[in-house]
Structures are given as C-alpha cells and as structure tokens.
Amino acid sequence: MAENAASPPLDRLSARLRSRATKLSPKLRKAAALFDENRGDVLELSALKIGGLIGVSDATVVRAARALGFSGLTELKKAIAGTLGAAPTHVRNLQRALASVDQDVDGAIDLVLDHEAQLIANLAEGDARRAIPVAVDLLHKAQRVVVFGTGTSGLIAAYAVRMLARHGKPVLLLDATGFDLAEQMLTLREGDAVLMLFFGRAYPEVEVLMEEARNRGLPMVVVTESAEKPILKAASAVLEIRRSGPDGAPLHGATLVCLEAIIMGVAAMEQQASLDSLERLQLLRARIVQRRTSGRRARRDS
Known part of the structure; x- marks a missing residue:
C-alpha cells in the first residue's frame, strides 16, 4: 500500500541494522550502534568526531555507513534526517529511553547515572x-x-x-x-x-x-x-x-x-575578591536573620 501524508517516514537505518548488524565486525557494529542511538548528534558531527566518541578512525565510521548499504556518511545522515521529521527529536529519544527500561525505576536511575559518568569522563x-x-x-x-x-x-x-x-x-x-x-x-x-x-x-x-x-x-x-x-x-x-x-x-x-x-x-x-564577596554575603544573610528574629519578637511583645 502506498504511503500517504500521515504515514511515518521510512526508517532505512533501523531496517538495515536489523538485517546486517550480525555481519558487521565489532568496530563497525560499535559505529552502527552510535548512528542509531545518537541520531540527532550524528547529523551535527563529522566522521572524525563520531569516531572520536567511540575510539575508532573516521575511515571506520565511513566504512560502517557503507556496510549498512549507504554510499557514505552523507547519505546515512539524509536517512536519519528523514526519520527525525516524524516527531521532535527529544520526544522520540525519550520514548526510546523509557522503552528500554520499561517502568523499571532502578534501571532508569542506573541508566542516567552511567551515562552521566561517561559524559563527565569525556569532559x-x-x-x-x-x-x-x-x-x-x-x-x-x-x-x-x-x-x-x-x-x-x-x-x-x-x-x-x-x-x-x-x-x-x-x-x-x-x-x-x-x-x-x-x-x-x-x-x-x-x-x-x-x-x-x-x-x-x-x-x-x-x-x-x-x-x-x-x-x-x-x-x-x-x-x-x-x-x-x-x-x-x-x-x-x-x-x-x-x-x-x-x-x-x-x-x-x-x-x-x-x-x-x-x-x-x-x-x-580572583581569590581575594571571591572571599570578600562570600563574606559580605554571609553578613547580609545574618542581618536578614536578625531582622526577622527582632520582627517576630516585636510582634509577640505588642
């Protein structure tokens, strides 16, 4: 049946991952997983930057795109851009993330903590x-x-x-x-x-x-x-x-x-300026506490 205007865009990347992932070498499979799991970022990054994220060369990134049946990284990005048009990227990503933990609260917490630890390590x-x-x-x-x-x-x-x-x-x-x-x-x-x-x-x-x-x-x-x-x-x-x-x-x-x-x-x-400012902040806070205390006392005595 022909697609109409309301049909979701064809996800060529997911289809090719399902049919070809097992045939990829470990390095190519690692690159392919990044293509799928970080689609919005892949659109913004060069092959060199993508490779740097997972510890492979830019040539390996391009080979991974070709192993999935695309002519290169440019065609793969076009395929990704087509899938992101179905809904705002953050909505689709959140849906995928929640589906991966399936109402497992501890799993969701660990998932975020593990990712944050890696992001901070990269920094x-x-x-x-x-x-x-x-x-x-x-x-x-x-x-x-x-x-x-x-x-x-x-x-x-x-x-x-x-x-x-x-x-x-x-x-x-x-x-x-x-x-x-x-x-x-x-x-x-x-x-x-x-x-x-x-x-x-x-x-x-x-x-x-x-x-x-x-x-x-x-x-x-x-x-x-x-x-x-x-x-x-x-x-x-x-x-x-x-x-x-x-x-x-x-x-x-x-x-x-x-x-x-x-x-x-x-x-x-700027150590001295920083210390002076923090000391002044403490004095101002103390004055507020003092004024609140004296105000409450005055109201009790009236």
Missing part, C-alpha cells in the same frame, strides 16, 4: 579539558561576564550567573528571546566577555548576539555539543560538551560540571 580529557583554562583566563580578564542561554540552557545560565555573582564577578544574564533579548543586549559594553550556552542549530538570537559581540570586540566562550559549527569560527574558545544520554535523550550534568569548573577556576584567579 575530563581531550579538547574540552584543554579549553577550560582558556575559558577561565578570558572570563577572569573581563570586567563583566555576560551569560547567554535560552530554554533549558537559560535555567543553567541563570545558575552560572548566580554563582559567578556570589564570587564577586560582575555579571549580566541574557536569557530572553526576540525583542526582549534585544533590550537585554543594550547594556553590552567594552570589557565584557560572553559565555554562551548554545546547543543545536543556529537560531536568530545566537546569530545576532555573536555578531554584536564580534562587532564590539568582545571575547566569546561557547559551550556547545559540536565545535565544528561554522558560526563558531568567531568564538575565542569552544568547549565541546556531549549531552547524549539514554537513546539520545539530553542530559545536562556534564554542562553543569563544566560551568562549575569554569566558575571555580575564575574564583581561584
């Missing part, structure tokens, strides 16, 4: 680890750190702003979209450095902020899942953070760990 080595001191130096030298993030990344950006402020670093949060972001950007000034959380494809807010930072000569530190995005050529430092959890569902633990490492690094370079 502790290679290019990402080497980029953290570069990011720390750029933010330390800045008079103010401007942190950008929208959606879920906006919540993480707000946390980073709060922690930097606790350590005495002047900060500005950019977490709006559309015209509201334009208003937030009005106070960008010389001496700022931009810390950007940017995952997925480029969107207008990211493009305009990067253009504005570039025009003003502001250093940009970008935390993202792929350092190979063309738009990142203007960035001063790129920290590549993997977020792929069970069956591609995004996990944010490694992103938080990366930011906390950066914040601690900045505090280490």
Whole structure:
C-alpha cells in the first residue's frame, strides 16, 4: 500500500541494522550502534568526531555507513534526517529511553547515572579539558561576564550567573528571546566577555548576539555539543560538551560540571575578591536573620 501524508517516514537505518548488524565486525557494529542511538548528534558531527566518541578512525565510521548499504556518511545522515521529521527529536529519544527500561525505576536511575559518568569522563580529557583554562583566563580578564542561554540552557545560565555573582564577578544574564533579548543586549559594553550556552542549530538570537559581540570586540566562550559549527569560527574558545544520554535523550550534568569548573577556576584567579564577596554575603544573610528574629519578637511583645 502506498504511503500517504500521515504515514511515518521510512526508517532505512533501523531496517538495515536489523538485517546486517550480525555481519558487521565489532568496530563497525560499535559505529552502527552510535548512528542509531545518537541520531540527532550524528547529523551535527563529522566522521572524525563520531569516531572520536567511540575510539575508532573516521575511515571506520565511513566504512560502517557503507556496510549498512549507504554510499557514505552523507547519505546515512539524509536517512536519519528523514526519520527525525516524524516527531521532535527529544520526544522520540525519550520514548526510546523509557522503552528500554520499561517502568523499571532502578534501571532508569542506573541508566542516567552511567551515562552521566561517561559524559563527565569525556569532559575530563581531550579538547574540552584543554579549553577550560582558556575559558577561565578570558572570563577572569573581563570586567563583566555576560551569560547567554535560552530554554533549558537559560535555567543553567541563570545558575552560572548566580554563582559567578556570589564570587564577586560582575555579571549580566541574557536569557530572553526576540525583542526582549534585544533590550537585554543594550547594556553590552567594552570589557565584557560572553559565555554562551548554545546547543543545536543556529537560531536568530545566537546569530545576532555573536555578531554584536564580534562587532564590539568582545571575547566569546561557547559551550556547545559540536565545535565544528561554522558560526563558531568567531568564538575565542569552544568547549565541546556531549549531552547524549539514554537513546539520545539530553542530559545536562556534564554542562553543569563544566560551568562549575569554569566558575571555580575564575574564583581561584580572583581569590581575594571571591572571599570578600562570600563574606559580605554571609553578613547580609545574618542581618536578614536578625531582622526577622527582632520582627517576630516585636510582634509577640505588642
């Protein structure tokens, strides 16, 4: 029966995995599993980057695509893109992740903990680890750190702003979209450095902020899942953070760990300012407690 407009797109990758997986060598099978389990990420990465994630060469990645019946990685990516059109990627990934544990709470917990441990281990080595001191130096030298993030990344950006402020670093949060972001950007000034959380494809807010930072000569530190995005050529430092959890569902633990490492690094370079700020915070908290206590006492006595 011919497919109609409501039919789900043909999943050629899954079909070929079912028919050919047992015939693949261990290395090719490892690459094929990554194609299937991390589809959204595969669309963004080169053969070299994909190979680096699983410890094989880029040539092995291409051979795996061909062993599955595709002409190469480009055709495989087109097949993956077709399957992702049926529903938002995060919905499909979550469905697959939940199906893999089938209402087993302990299994779900262990699945996340195991993935988070691996993502953090990846952060502790290679290019990402080497980029953290570069990011720390750029933010330390800045008079103010401007942190950008929208959606879920906006919540993480707000946390980073709060922690930097606790350590005495002047900060500005950019977490709006559309015209509201334009208003937030009005106070960008010389001496700022931009810390950007940017995952997925480029969107207008990211493009305009990067253009504005570039025009003003502001250093940009970008935390993202792929350092190979063309738009990142203007960035001063790129920290590549993997977020792929069970069956591609995004996990944010490694992103938080990366930011906390950066914040601690900045505090280490600005120890006196950080200690002074934290001491002032404690004094302010004590004054609030004292005022609350005296207010309750006054109400009892009245």
